[in-house]
Amino acid sequence: MTSTPHAHPGTPVPDLFALSSVTGPVLRPADDGYATEVTGFNLAPVHTPDIAIGATSTDDIVTALRWAAATDTPVTVQATGHGANFPVTEGLLLNTSRMTDVTIDPDARTATIAAGAKWSHVLAAAAPHGLAALTGTSTDAGAIGYTVGGGLPVLGRAYGYAADLVRSFQVVTADGVLRTADAQEEPDLFWALRGGKGNVGVVTEMVTELLPVPRLLGGGIYCPGEHAEALLHAWAEWTATVPDEMCSAYHLLRLPPLPDIPEPLRGNFWARVAVAWPGDPEQGERLIAPLRTAAPVTVDTVSVIPYTQIDTIHMEPQNPLPARESCALLHTLTPEAITAFLDVCGPSAPADYPLLMIGLRHMGGALARPCTVEDAICARDADFLLESVGVLMSPEAGDAVEAATLALYTAMAPHGTGLTMVNIHGRPGDDLDRARAWSPEVYDRLRRTKAAYDPRNLLRHGHTVTPAAAPGPP
Template identity: 70%
Template sequence: MTATHRNTPDLFALSDVRGPVLRPGDDGYADEVTGFNLAALHTPDVVVGATGVDDIVAALRWASATGTPVAVQATGHGANFPIDHGLLISTARMTDVRIDPDRRLATVAAGARWRDVLEATAPHGLAALCGTSTDAGVVGYTLGGGLPVLGRAYGYAADLVRSFQVVTPDGTLRESDPEHEPELFWALRGGKGNVGVVASMVCELLPLDTIYGGGVYCPGEHAEVLLRTWTDWTRTLPDAMCSAFTLLRLPPFPEIPEPLRGGFWARVAIAWPGDPAEGERLLAPIRAAAPVSVDTVEVMPYAAMDRIHMEPQDPLPARESCALLRDLGPEALRTFLSQAGPDVRDYPLLMVELRHLGGALARPAPHEDAICARDAEYILETVGVLAAPPAAQAIEQATTSLYEAMSPYGTGHTMVNLHGTPGSASDRARAWSPEVYDRLRKDKSAYDPANLLAFGHTVTGP
């Protein structure tokens, strides 16, 4: 150990951990704690690189015995909160994916990315409900409910979970499903990481190998007509048509393809799992709404879903946030455009997106869960890249202004995965209804009375 280490309890009890046990200054520590979102720079006192469920059990038993707070990270896409002490359990080595094609089930380890799952399911003509980036971790995404690209067609990713293997903060390994530990099963689907550390989960798969999807890009000066057309269009669609309207102000980075690089674009992205000819017919009003510069909509393998939203694949420092919206009437659209539209010069946010919800996302889950977004018709999401301190200040001001202006049209709630940096207890509570929040707090008291899982978007007991 080097002199840079902070005082931490004796690590002898972690000697049976098969993965690395690191402290600040050790070789590999920096790589182990760095996640996709570089805005959250983690400096835990101890990091355990778990290789399996036994390592998670050992780490949590040590944390429970020593009163050490715990955080968990697989890919770090949701790293909106820096960890400056305590224990970080990295599950990045736990990437096993096992497919049962006959029963259409996937068993997914804690650190697997959606890309790992899609590569395993594609040979069987099956698909899982992933989000806009297959680089994101499966478990963390699902614990927050999981808003899929094909959500309107099939619901939330958490709706398809059959069971969890989870270690509660006292170090107890539990199997949770609708019949066994049903309250734990409820809290793990939409309640994020408040009650335990998931080692693996089993989820249902869909018989789907191709989709019709991509993006229609128009120059940003046509944002208003495209937005108004898209909003009207979403009120006429069958449930299986999934779409989002996005304003993109792209930097001149070489990894961004021409002609999009360095431009301001208004985009409608779609995903349609039905007959491609019907999808093309449905899309016609969008293609006719404004001059189209780039059109990437095509039939593609489901495993190629990253082509639809074209999200960044390299780590970056980001500030994200979201709000659930009841509807998008004329006044809401005027407000949105006044805040982020083409007349706003030097706007600092990389992405401002409105995603269409409803459809299967509005239906009750097969088993009760903690997701509280089923009453929203749209979700507003923003991302800003924190390149330098002046940019960070401008991003914060623009983000705050936009959400305050759009608040009259919202439900008052967020989605926990897209909420952004968790603030006060009242701010964190916005991810759930008051009833669900109170129930989560009771579950927190039951499963984590010492509040060891204290980092990120957590709640405290009553």
């Protein structure tokens, strides 16, 4: 622990003696290592909390939350920073990235995952047993942060949401109490931790089911961007014919000329369909054959791959960058919706169009089925997900990305459900904007659950909700 705290100018120095038992670093802004401790994968928000703690154990997290409760200090949790969409300018930032332990029970087909473990850690531990987890498009993301937001997997149509497979959480609530939450014990807490994001506590450990999927058929079919319309119409029609196990997404990619991007993709505009199929490879190849004749194909990476190579399907950036993401849930992808989409971001868009990636992901299948144990996910009625990412390399680029994002989602709003998904909602706005991640009923219940476990709203940064007000006298 750092011995000499340094406060922001004009900020009272809180009593840090109660944190003396923390085994990880406890850092103030002037301390060596502070900037590294608070920086996550998304470099767009610059964090300047009053204190940063690098937790190394559940005990560290308990101590930090007890101190925060005693001093009325707001708390932000960061494992990898993939979901960081706002700057933290006060309070305590709790970095769990050192807590990466994963234990596999091959007989029970479960993984016990520590607070800061990435999905890559989980897959590396599970693969020798022929098992896999329901990961998203990047295994560099934190397993727990992804899952408490519901977790939309690459194989979601085949197996559902990542939160559907969770058996239990170990969580420290805002009062510093360590609790176990599952379907029988603390069921309201368990409900809120599966789709309600970081509203009710700091998860220190998660037990989740694994799947016997050692390999899959997956990859991308890339066409030059001028053929975006033909490929999109073909893909939209094709999605109505495929079985639930076929998982896919359509993307428009305007890739910068960066060395991390392989040739010939580097520096060019592409239309792509990414596919993932966990069944018989020959059947999968027959199913995707129509996509290969819909438009001229320049690059085709679809092949049988180990599950540990699932990142190669969507090829998301592997290095930190400043980004602005957003999403919206859509009803069926009608011809009118396709026209509206292409009019905004298709081949006729300006050459300097600023959104790096715009995607339409096929939902439905297992994603539409209710979970056995009720959860807070509100995306089961959507047939498609619209998502976008812009890179903020300069203030001018930031303005252009913001304007393009607004134009895209305004154009697609008539075709949407009115809701988003909390993990990729993007920068959270006011209460009305944050509420769009849930139905009105789930939002109200989440606020009531928040009031029970965090009535002072210490966990108030990020995509959180305000606690429901206590009922007045009769």
